[in-house]
Amino acid sequence: MATLEKRGNLFILTLTGDDQHRLNPNLIASILSVLSQARAQSTLGSVLVTQAQGKFFSNGFDLDWAQSAGSKDGAQQRLVHMTELLKPVVAALLSLPMPTIAALTGHAAAGGFVLALSHDYVIMRRDRGVLYMSEVDIGLSMPDYFNALFRGKIGAASARRDLLLRGVKMRGDEAEKRGIVEAAYDSEGEVREASARMAEEFAKRKWEGEVYAEIRKGLYPELCGLLGLTAKVFATPRL
Secondary structure, eight states, rough: OOEEEEETTTTEEESSSSOOOOOEEEEEEHHHHHHHHHHHHOOTTTTTEEHHHHHSEEEBBBBHHHHTTSSOOOEEEEEEEEHHHHHHHHHHHHHHHEEEEEESSSSEEEHHHHHTTSSSSEEEESSOEEEOOOOHHHTTOOOOHHHHHHHOOOOOOHHHHHHHHHOOOOOHHHHHTTTTTSSSESSSHHHHHHHHHHHHHHHHOOOOOOHHHHHHHHHHHHHHHHTEEEEEEOOOOOO
16 A cells, blocks of 8 residues: 655655555555645645655556456456556646655566656666566557656657567666666665655755646646646746
């Protein structure tokens, strides 16, 4: 499940437990609920950091739950269902009125990678954990908003190709070099410290959250269109 802790202007979303944090209807609903809480409590200078316990940030959709449907068609329907359930989570992160940081202390694969990439900044370990899109290896196509997210967030076509068409398991140093993550660190503690430092720096700026969210949405028009997010105009000048 997901929990939310508030420390001053900092919101900490934690995926709890030592499992793989597989994205099933229960976990997705829990994440969405926590994001709604953060939105409702946001103020000037709020920042969200998302982290996970254990060696996985998230290992993607819960394939065991999908296969427990008992038939190939049933499993496929459950996979489509989870894809549609994750869509509002991505939309919530794209429209959240505060900066967002994903602190990866373990693996982020498939839908878990999508969850991480939906944040403004991604920080990861170099000594443990990979970024991995498994769809090409396990025979699944990707929904349109996944593709739009990767086009919007990863500038280099070669990096997108390697992740999506080669199924490369990318470690921290390479992900940092190719501009996919903000930075890579040597340990879990360093990742958490770096994300906290970044969050504190953002909090000091005391940005107007709704303005921040609208600027963010303007950066990803294709993705926001697929997510049903529309741009608004906010003016709170401090001149």
